[in-house]
Amino acid sequence: MRGKKRYDFEAGETIGIDKPKEWTSFDVVKKVRNTIRIKKVGHAGTLDPLATGLLIICTGKATKTINQIQEQRKKYTCTLVLGKTTPSVDLETAFDSETDTQHLSADQIAEVLYSFQGAIQQVPPVYSAIKVDGKRAYESARKNETLELKAREVTIYSLQVLNMNLPEVEFVVECSKGTYIRSLVRDIGEKLGVGAYMSALRRNSIGDYQVEDAFTIEEFTSIFTSKPGNESS
Numbered sequence: 001m002r003g004k005k006r007y008d009f010e011a012g013e014t015i016g017i018d019k020p021k022e023w024t025s026f027d028v029v030k031k032v033r034n035t036i037r038i039k040k041v042g043h044a045g046t047l048d049p050l051a052t053g054l055l056i057i058c059t060g061k062a063t064k065t066i067n068q069i070q071e072q073r074k075k076y077t078c079t080l081v082l083g084k085t086t087p088s089v090d091l092e093t094a095f096d097s098e099t100d101t102q103h104l105s106a107d108q109i110a111e112v113l114y115s116f117q118g119a120i121q122q123v124p125p126v127y128s129a130i131k132v133d134g135k136r137a138y139e140s141a142r143k144n145e146t147l148e149l150k151a152r153e154v155t156i157y158s159l160q161v162l163n164m165n166l167p168e169v170e171f172v173v174e175c176s177k178g179t180y181i182r183s184l185v186r187d188i189g190e191k192l193g194v195g196a197y198m199s200a201l202r203r204n205s206i207g208d209y210q211v212e213d214a215f216t217i218e219e220f221t222s223i224f225t226s227k228p229g230n231e232s233s
Contacts, residue, residue: 016214
């Protein structure tokens with residue numbers, strides 16, 4: 001996705017941006033669009049504002065490949081915290097419950113996490129961009145309106161626990177299109193009976209695209225703002 005080459009963004013390029021925390025995916029698209037000064041720019045798979053990591057940006061004719069890229073497997077590193085919940089299942093909203101977790105063992109927790117591997121039914125989080133009756137779910141959630149979101153099948157291809165420093169659990173998950181990691185965290189907390197929220201999320205890859213090959217926002221703007229010919233060094 002990057003390296004020493006000339007980029008023709010108007011004709012079409014696919015690049016990776018390492019999305020910073022608190023930026024929306026559209027913020028990144030807007031920054032890229034303003035930097036390279038072309039209109040046809042899109043992204044292949046939304047990242048929540050509090051998440052970081054790989055956001056694939058397509059320009060020009062490469063925007064036709066967005067759907068194809070979105071179909072590919074995705075890999076994330078996630079940190080969940082057991083014993084507390086929030087309506088958004090992350091730190092966008094305030095805590096609304098707290099439960100003691102001292103009775104849980106590391107083996108119990110690992111067993112529950114691994115039980116989510118394979119094809120599963122998953123309900124999207126109410127704070128999500130999915131549309132219900134033509135309206136984004138998060139818009140209704142922020143107004144405390146009742147939502148009924150339908151479960152759909154997603155696949156967890158692999159899940160590996162990296163570290164347990166209870167109540168924190170860090171794990172890597174590879175999953176199919178349409179998987180919400182916040183929903184996975186919510187469901188893990190519910191299955192353990194103590195609730196959980198997501199404190200950190202980073203997207204590592206989409207198919208063969210890796211975050212290690214991505215530009216930071218600072219790198220991208222410094223390289224391409226000053227070089228209208230779009231040459232990367």
